[in-house]
Amino acid sequence: MALLSALGVVLAKNPVHSVLFLILTFFTLSGHYLLLNAQFLAAVNIIVYAGAIMVLFLFVIMFLNLNEDTEPHKPALAKFAAAIAGGSLLLILVAAMRDIQPVGYDPANFNSQIGMVDKLGMVLFKEYALPFELASVLLLAAMVGSVMLGKRETGERNF
Numbered sequence: 001m002a003l004l005s006a007l008g009v010v011l012a013k014n015p016v017h018s019v020l021f022l023i024l025t026f027f028t029l030s031g032h033y034l035l036l037n038a039q040f041l042a043a044v045n046i047i048v049y050a051g052a053i054m055v056l057f058l059f060v061i062m063f064l065n066l067n068e069d070t071e072p073h074k075p076a077l078a079k080f081a082a083a084i085a086g087g088s089l090l091l092i093l094v095a096a097m098r099d100i101q102p103v104g105y106d107p108a109n110f111n112s113q114i115g116m117v118d119k120l121g122m123v124l125f126k127e128y129a130l131p132f133e134l135a136s137v138l139l140l141a142a143m144v145g146s147v148m149l150g151k152r153e154t155g156e157r158n159f
């Protein structure tokens with residue numbers, strides 16, 4: 001389900017449908033987090049990403065008023081290059097994961113504290129502090145960019 005909804009994000013013609021598929025992808029990924037005993041990540045994924053971030057995306061899409069008239073025409077060469085790049089990425093991923101052996105569930109070594117908030121916070125703010133801060137700066141830049149794209153010049157009217 002997660003893969004199909006992720007494909008829907010990429011293949012949807014309407015940007016609003018693409019955002020709705022992305023929300024479905026976040027919900028299915030939250031189900032995966034629950035299966036991995038990461039309850040906090042599942043809840044945060046639904047509340048923050050499927051809730052707040054997707055509302056922001058929908059707001060930006062509707063604010064920009066995207067339609068077929070405003071989108072530039074993509075030449076066939078660009079579509080071909082995108083297909084080659086996507087295919088090569090898929091080939092690299094399959095080659096990288098070819099020798100991975102899946103690990104089964106071992107009840108003797110299972111730690112029920114893995115997905116809890118305190119453990120997650122220690123890992124997030126000690127080992128992954130820089131990527132965490134870079135992601136917040138990236139989101140801030142995207143918000144500022146969307147406001148600048150939607151800003152009207154003085155004297156410009158809405159028809």
